[in-house]
Amino acid sequence: TFVITAPCCNDASCAAVCPVNCIHPTPDEPEFATADMLYIDPDSCVDCGLCLVACPVSAIVPEHQLVERDRRFLEVSVDYYRDHRVDGPAAFTDDLIPLPPDHQMRVAIVG
Numbered sequence: 511t512f513v514i515t516a517p518c519c520n521d522a523s524c525a526a527v528c529p530v531n532c533i534h535p536t537p538d539e540p541e542f543a544t545a546d547m548l549y550i551d552p553d554s555c556v557d558c559g560l561c562l563v564a565c566p567v568s569a570i571v572p573e574h575q576l577v578e579r580d581r582r583f584l585e586v587s588v589d590y591y592r593d594h595r596v597d598g599p600a601a602f603t604d605d606l607i608p609l610p611p612d613h614q615m616r617v618a619i620v621g
């Protein structure tokens with residue numbers, strides 16, 4: 511699988527290119543309030559790598575290249591999909607979290 515790590519800017523460029531729609535946002539729930547980012551479902555990812563190319567902040571890493579301090583993000587992703595099973599492609603757009611203005615600016619500059 512590929513893993514989204516700390517620099518995640520939550521702009522969803524990765525989700526737009528994923529062929530199996532396995533990238534989903536932080537749920538709008540209190541326990542996730544301080545962690546707005548996107549998560550790759552390790553069981554659904556087909557390792558195409560398109561998300562890595564699309565990410566404007568280089569936050570996505572193949573699992574085998576994770577450095578020690580970032581291994582926790584794989585655990586976070588596993589926990590996310592265990593606790594928040596996402597059903598079908600509509601789930602992403604329905605749940606998309608609005609971006610803060612600074613994130614939109616960063617995407618505009620990079621893209």
Ligand code: F3S
Pocket residue numbers: 511512524527528529530531532533550554555556557558559560561562
């Ligand atoms: Fe999707 Fe990225 Fe995996 S585009 S299939 S999450 S490598």
